[in-house]
Amino acid sequence: MINPFKLLGISDDVVNAVKDLGFENPTPIQEQAIPVLLEGNNDFVGLAQTGTGKTAAFGLPLIELIDFSVKKPQALILCPTRELCLQIASDIKNYSKNTPGASVVAVYGGANIMQQLREIRNGVQVVVATPGRMLDIIGRKAIDFSSVKYVVLDEADEMLNMGFQEDINDILSTTPDDKKTWLFSATMPPEVRRIAKNYMDNPTELTMGTKNTGNVNIEHEYYVVRARDKYAALKRIVDFNPEIFAVVFCKTKLDTQDVAENLIKDGYNADALHGDLSQQQRDKVMQRFRDRNMQLLIATDVAARGIDVNNVTHVVNYSLPDEIESYTHRSGRTGRAGKTGISICIINSKEIGKIRQIERIIGKSFTKAELPTGFDVCEKQLFSLVHKVHNVEVNEGQIDQYIPRIMDEFAELSKEDIIKRFASLEFNRFLEYYKNAPDLNAAATDERGERGERGARNERNSDYTRLFINLGSVDEFTRGDLLSFVCNNGKISGKNIGKIDLKGVYSFFEVENAHVDTLFNNFKDIQFNNRGVRIEKSGDAPEGGERRGGGERRGGFGGGERKSYGGGERKSYSGGGERRSSGGSGRREGGASSGGGGFRDFSGKPREGGNAGGSGRREGSGSGDRRRRS
Ligand code: AMP
Numbered sequence: 001m002i003n004p005f006k007l008l009g010i011s012d013d014v015v016n017a018v019k020d021l022g023f024e025n026p027t028p029i030q031e032q033a034i035p036v037l038l039e040g041n042n043d044f045v046g047l048a049q050t051g052t053g054k055t056a057a058f059g060l061p062l063i064e065l066i067d068f069s070v071k072k073p074q075a076l077i078l079c080p081t082r083e084l085c086l087q088i089a090s091d092i093k094n095y096s097k098n099t100p101g102a103s104v105v106a107v108y109g110g111a112n113i114m115q116q117l118r119e120i121r122n123g124v125q126v127v128v129a130t131p132g133r134m135l136d137i138i139g140r141k142a143i144d145f146s147s148v149k150y151v152v153l154d155e156a157d158e159m160l161n162m163g164f165q166e167d168i169n170d171i172l173s174t175t176p177d178d179k180k181t182w183l184f185s186a187t188m189p190p191e192v193r194r195i196a197k198n199y200m201d202n203p204t205e206l207t208m209g210t211k212n213t214g215n216v217n218i219e220h221e222y223y224v225v226r227a228r229d230k231y232a233a234l235k236r237i238v239d240f241n242p243e244i245f246a247v248v249f250c251k252t253k254l255d256t257q258d259v260a261e262n263l264i265k266d267g268y269n270a271d272a273l274h275g276d277l278s279q280q281q282r283d284k285v286m287q288r289f290r291d292r293n294m295q296l297l298i299a300t301d302v303a304a305r306g307i308d309v310n311n312v313t314h315v316v317n318y319s320l321p322d323e324i325e326s327y328t329h330r331s332g333r334t335g336r337a338g339k340t341g342i343s344i345c346i347i348n349s350k351e352i353g354k355i356r357q358i359e360r361i362i363g364k365s366f367t368k369a370e371l372p373t374g375f376d377v378c379e380k381q382l383f384s385l386v387h388k389v390h391n392v393e394v395n396e397g398q399i400d401q402y403i404p405r406i407m408d409e410f411a412e413l414s415k416e417d418i419i420k421r422f423a424s425l426e427f428n429r430f431l432e433y434y435k436n437a438p439d440l441n442a443a444a445t446d447e448r449g450e451r452g453e454r455g456a457r458n459e460r461n462s463d464y465t466r467l468f469i470n471l472g473s474v475d476e477f478t479r480g481d482l483l484s485f486v487c488n489n490g491k492i493s494g495k496n497i498g499k500i501d502l503k504g505v506y507s508f509f510e511v512e513n514a515h516v517d518t519l520f521n522n523f524k525d526i527q528f529n530n531r532g533v534r535i536e537k538s539g540d541a542p543e544g545g546e547r548r549g550g551g552e553r554r555g556g557f558g559g560g561e562r563k564s565y566g567g568g569e570r571k572s573y574s575g576g577g578e579r580r581s582s583g584g585s586g587r588r589e590g591g592a593s594s595g596g597g598g599f600r601d602f603s604g605k606p607r608e609g610g611n612a613g614g615s616g617r618r619e620g621s622g623s624g625d626r627r628r629r630s
Helices: 012-020 028-038 054-065 082-095 113-122 131-139 156-161 165-172 190-199 227-240 253-265 279-290 326-331 349-362 374-391 396-409 415-434 479-490 513-522
Strands: 044-047 075-078 104-107 126-129 150-153 180-185 204-207 218-224 246-249 270-273 296-299 314-317 341-347 464-469 497-502 507-512 535-537
Touching: 012 054, 012 082, 028 044, 028 054, 028 204, 044 054, 054 075, 054 082, 054 150, 054 180, 075 131, 075 165, 082 104, 082 126, 082 279, 104 113, 104 131, 113 131, 126 131, 131 165, 156 165, 156 180, 156 190, 165 190, 180 190, 218 349, 227 253, 227 314, 227 341, 227 374, 253 270, 253 296, 253 479, 270 279, 314 326, 326 341, 326 349, 341 349, 374 415, 464 513, 479 497, 479 507, 479 513, 507 513
Parallel strands: 044 180, 044 204, 075 126, 075 150, 104 126, 150 180, 218 341, 246 296, 246 314, 270 296, 314 341
Antiparallel strands: 464 507, 464 535, 497 507
8 A cells, every 4th residue: 555645655764764763654634745745846734633643734845846955954943932943843853764865954042052053053054043042143154044944933823923024024034035944833813914924925824723623633621610620720731631641731831830830849749940941950850851751831922832741631721821822822732743632721700701702713612620539539540550550561470479478467357457547548648638518610609618628718717816927038938948947947738827928028828726735836946048947926016017027127128149958058847859750750758649640648748859849949040932921
């Protein structure tokens, strides 16, 4: 049988390369676009979602059309983010691996420009670039675009969203007039239409799928909760889906960091991806996610652009995007390459109108879903454990030597007893955690006061005492940091802490009444940055008052260079060297949550090597290409 890519006009070298990638049949977009683009004499506009096989749809024809015996740039691919740039460059290298002389360079901000310049000097035919760095290189007169025959504008809508319009104009003005321009976009707002009109001559237009339609493989759901229950709702969704592998979208970098830190603190295998991380940190986070050593990637829209990770089971919109069009990009992170996926929105009742708007744009309706009860979660987790036990691979060689002793220990117990005890070992912890969990569904909740998750109970709960502490965000504390600090020094468990209200130079937090004395006793001599830490009952400290705690701050709030609690440069509170996320290896002490989900330690205790220290070591972005929201 003739290979279907060959039937579309692709040469043997390239067919063999894509075969090695496991591509057996062209995706619908490839089927439609490849024959058109192979003609090589038309401008082209493709309205296509991410995850549809778009890169090969333009990448394969490009390889066929380029003369690889000439070592000059002949194709320029512009895309909005570094991640996408690397992805496209890597894909095209893979497609052209059997093509003699083929050379592809990725040009993006935040990386060593000298290396990129060297590669360009050595001679490349395909340049994949983000606009900012591309302009920089053009400005240095380090590239000659006079032989460019094809320009691809990938994810054009997002490039415009990111404010790259002028950069694109400038870059295109350095390319020959008779080049062909291929534009791909998930949506077609008027600005993209304008680009098509300004830069293209009677382009062939293809709409892959219905115009602006959400990916057919994706189900869309929304949960209505009170604003303050959002985080608890997220946790419950995750707990109810033990095998979840998800991207969680937040609107701002701050939210992204906060949600990630809280999740890590609560024992989840999560990390943040946003523009304030250095490129190196972003790479590390992405690598962990790709390798499935992390279950929950908490990201801003911009940082998550172009993430091509297969088998993402859920996209969670922790906050709805400002621009409704972005919803399509977000949900396109799941349901890729023919897989199914679920896109979830956690909203408050005022946002239902926005859901209706999204429905109109994607042409699909949402299902209103109910958050599971604590009991539902326990049941789900229990059976997940049972299935895991059933399917676990037994290392006979290693375990055999212990079997006689184990049999001995269990000699008195029936099979049923053993099963019960074994299941209870983990199940009890879930039951304990969820025993008083409130109903989080907004319509059903009103003001129930049970304590379930932190922040998911009444503002004023008489079981708790609200305390003032003379530390706050100016000391570079996040809520997670403060929790660790109070627990470590006060020698109480995170479970005994209620709401944390982080302010500037001071903060408030709640402690269960029974633990207040312990906390006061243990905090008698605690210092931070050479000044006494003071904790008082909040009635004694004027709330909202501009209170400078301690009165002993030296040299302003920070007192010069920030030191760790134990002295030395600030690292993680648990003393564990450079920032690492507790989910790093997919393993956790006490909880044994694997990358594939499972039970966690709900003590809320900071874990060894955990990132309770938050962003103490963050560097600036370094990316020359970010220039807008996120
Ligand atoms: P893209 O839309 O280009 O980001 O592609 C989404 C995913 O689909 C990537 O992981 C590709 O490797 C994969 N893919 C692209 N084309 C095919 C194909 N014809 N068969 C199987 N997988 C594909």
